[in-house]
Amino acid sequence: MQPDETLLRLEAVQKRFGGLVVLNNVDIAVGPNELIGLIGPNGAGKSTLFNVITAIYAPTQGRVLFRGKDITGIAPHRISRLGIARTFQLVRTFLTMTAFENVMVGAVYGAGGRVKHATEAANAALELVGLTARRDMRTAHMTLSDRRMLEIARAVASDPALLLLDEPMAGLNPTEIQRMVDVIRRVRAERGLSMLWVEHKVDAIMKVCSRVIVLDHGEKIADGTPREVTQNRKVIEAYLGEPAA
Amino acid sequence: MSNAFKWIAIVAVAALALLPFVPGAVDAYYFSFLFFVFLYAIMAQSWNLVAGYGGQISLGSHAFFGLGAYTTAILWTGNYLWGSLYDTHPGIYYFDPVTMALGGVVAALAAAIIGLPLLSKLRGDYFALGTLGFGEIVKVLFVNGGDFTGSAFGIVAPAGMFDTLRPHYWVALGLMVATALAIGALMRSRYGLAMIAVRDDEMAASANGIDVLKVKVAAFAGSAFIAGVAGSLYTFYIFHVGPDSVFDLDWMLLPLMMTVVGGTGTLLGPILGALVMYAVFDLARIVVPDYHPVISGLTIILAMLFLPKGLMRSFAGKARLA
Numbered sequence: 356m357q358p359d360e361t362l363l364r365l366e367a368v369q370k371r372f373g374g375l376v377v378l379n380n381v382d383i384a385v386g387p388n389e390l391i392g393l394i395g396p397n398g399a400g401k402s403t404l405f406n407v408i409t410a411i412y413a414p415t416q417g418r419v420l421f422r423g424k425d426i427t428g429i430a431p432h433r434i435s436r437l438g439i440a441r442t443f444q445l446v447r448t449f450l451t452m453t454a455f456e457n458v459m460v461g462a463v464y465g466a467g468g469r470v471k472h473a474t475e476a477a478n479a480a481l482e483l484v485g486l487t488a489r490r491d492m493r494t495a496h497m498t499l500s501d502r503r504m505l506e507i508a509r510a511v512a513s514d515p516a517l518l519l520l521d522e523p524m525a526g527l528n529p530t531e532i533q534r535m536v537d538v539i540r541r542v543r544a545e546r547g548l549s550m551l552w553v554e555h556k557v558d559a560i561m562k563v564c565s566r567v568i569v570l571d572h573g574e575k576i577a578d579g580t581p582r583e584v585t586q587n588r589k590v591i592e593a594y595l596g597e598p599a600a
Numbered sequence: 601m602s603n604a605f606k607w608i609a610i611v612a613v614a615a616l617a618l619l620p621f622v623p624g625a626v627d628a629y630y631f632s633f634l635f636f637v638f639l640y641a642i643m644a645q646s647w648n649l650v651a652g653y654g655g656q657i658s659l660g661s662h663a664f665f666g667l668g669a670y671t672t673a674i675l676w677t678g679n680y681l682w683g684s685l686y687d688t689h690p691g692i693y694y695f696d697p698v699t700m701a702l703g704g705v706v707a708a709l710a711a712a713i714i715g716l717p718l719l720s721k722l723r724g725d726y727f728a729l730g731t732l733g734f735g736e737i738v739k740v741l742f743v744n745g746g747d748f749t750g751s752a753f754g755i756v757a758p759a760g761m762f763d764t765l766r767p768h769y770w771v772a773l774g775l776m777v778a779t780a781l782a783i784g785a786l787m788r789s790r791y792g793l794a795m796i797a798v799r800d801d802e803m804a805a806s807a808n809g810i811d812v813l814k815v816k817v818a819a820f821a822g823s824a825f826i827a828g829v830a831g832s833l834y835t836f837y838i839f840h841v842g843p844d845s846v847f848d849l850d851w852m853l854l855p856l857m858m859t860v861v862g863g864t865g866t867l868l869g870p871i872l873g874a875l876v877m878y879a880v881f882d883l884a885r886i887v888v889p890d891y892h893p894v895i896s897g898l899t900i901i902l903a904m905l906f907l908p909k910g911l912m913r914s915f916a917g918k919a920r921l922a
Contacts, residue, residue: 409807411803430806430811431803431806431807432805432806432807432808432809432810432811432812434807435806435807435808435809436809440807440808441807443803443804443807447801447803447804447807448800448801448804449796449797449800449801449804449805450800450801451796451799451800451865452796452797452800456793456796459793460793460794460797460805460808460810461808461809463790463793463794464790464794464797464808464809464810465808465809466809468809470790473790509808510808513808513809
């Protein structure tokens with residue numbers, strides 16, 4: 356991969372909370388239109404990694420580069436405007452707004468910074484995740500699965516180059532999970548953006564992603580195709596423990 | 601807002617605007633009653649902007665009201681604006697739009713200066729306490745301001761200007777309507793969208809490109825501007841601007857109660873709340889003068905028990921802007 360093609364690059368990122376090292380020396384590169392799964396046991400540092408990328412936390416050491424530009428520790432709203440959108444593990448929609456208004460926030464204030472064509476962008480994003488029929492429904496009255504879809508629509512409407520998905524399937528039933536997989540595939544196919552996807556449902560990641568990164572105790576222990584990763588001894592140990600013999 | 605409702609509002613405003621031409625109206629009790637309803641409605645809109653729409657509970661409205669009142673009195677008595685014109689036109693400061701706007705500007709500047717550190721560091725209850733503390737600081741500064749602020753006594757503006765309450769009534773009505781229209785337009789714009797986003801979820805707002813601190817400070821300063829203009833208007837009514845009158849906590853507490861009773865985060869709630877609550881306060885003052893705070897307090901408790909969402913949301917349905 357050419358260095359200038361890399362969209363997001365994490366260089367030796369370390370994050371410490373007091374004496375606790377949550378991320379240690381993590382290097383990650385995300386290329387254009389890549390769909391990368393990020394997995395790891397509980398407490399592996401996946402959400403912290405997202406929070407470092409989106410500048411909710413500043414890393415203790417290391418740098419975050421986006422399109423070759425150092426974005427370590429700049430304000431979160433500027434990260435969004437540069438083209439990194441995200442969803443949250445505990446869904447964060449604007450509850451007193453309608454679905455359409457939620458998505459408008461992304462369209463108006465995100466990377467697109469659209470004022471003129473914001474309405475079209477918002478409607479297209481709702482269409483993409485299949486929420487057109489709920490356009491004028493108050494978010495407070497929507498189901499969890501619809502709110503998760505709405506978060507993705509809001510992120511897509513902000514016209515990002517990179518989308519970070521933080522456990523979009525948490526709390527969804529099998530039917531809704533299938534719907535989410537379809538939406539993630541459609542977003543990638545139609546928008547051509549890169550995605551970094553944290554998920555506990557490893558089987559979904561293995562089915563959909565072209566590349567998988569595994570974190571354990573704050574360190575990157577594997578990075579490769581789903582096939583490579585599932586055969587990696589360190590990964591098996593992290594999930595199942597060391598062999599008895 | 602429905603079309604029928606729009607027409608009712610237009611007719612109501614027109615009727616109120618024509619009221620001073622009705623013989624005897626100006627001298628009637630309800631005339632000054634209405635003036636105060638308008639004044640409190642403007643203050644309630646000011647609080648509703650920062651707290652209801654912006655989600656930042658401010659307890660400093662009285663400080664901005666007082667700053668507007670003092671700014672007007674100081675500009676006027678010191679003749680800082682119009683120079684020699686003041687000699688030829690002694691009424692030039694009376695309801696002068698520039699003087700009134702400056703009252704708002706001074707309050708808004710103070711809000712921006714105090715809002716930056718407060719809003720970047722404090723959230724929720726702590727921000728509320730910070731603004732309350734700010735109000736006390738401002739009051740003490742004016743008490744100790746020497747000749748410039750008239751110290752504990754305050755400043756007396758040329759009360760000889762007064763001959764009728766008509767201009768007060770019209771200006772208050774006009775400002776109340778203008779404030780409601782401006783806030784309505786704001787909330788339909790992209791800036792209103794950002795305010796609601798910040799109120800609903802700060803982290804999601806900033807993750808979607810909204811500069812949260814900027815939105816909060818702007819809402820706080822905008823609210824202060826409205827309160828400052830209201831304070832300026834009050835100067836033309838009371839003429840004696842003193843620390844105990846214009847920095848009185850009532851200028852914060854009453855508009856807050858009115859907004860909550862009328863409907864926080866609704867456009868007409870503050871106006872409706874001001875009308876209902878001021879009627880209750882005034883009626884209690886006349887009918888049971890010894891117990892009027894009890895009646896007012898009871899009304900607020902009953903309203904919170906049975907109409908926790910406020911009058912607008914309880915009777916006018918769901919609409920946020922209605």
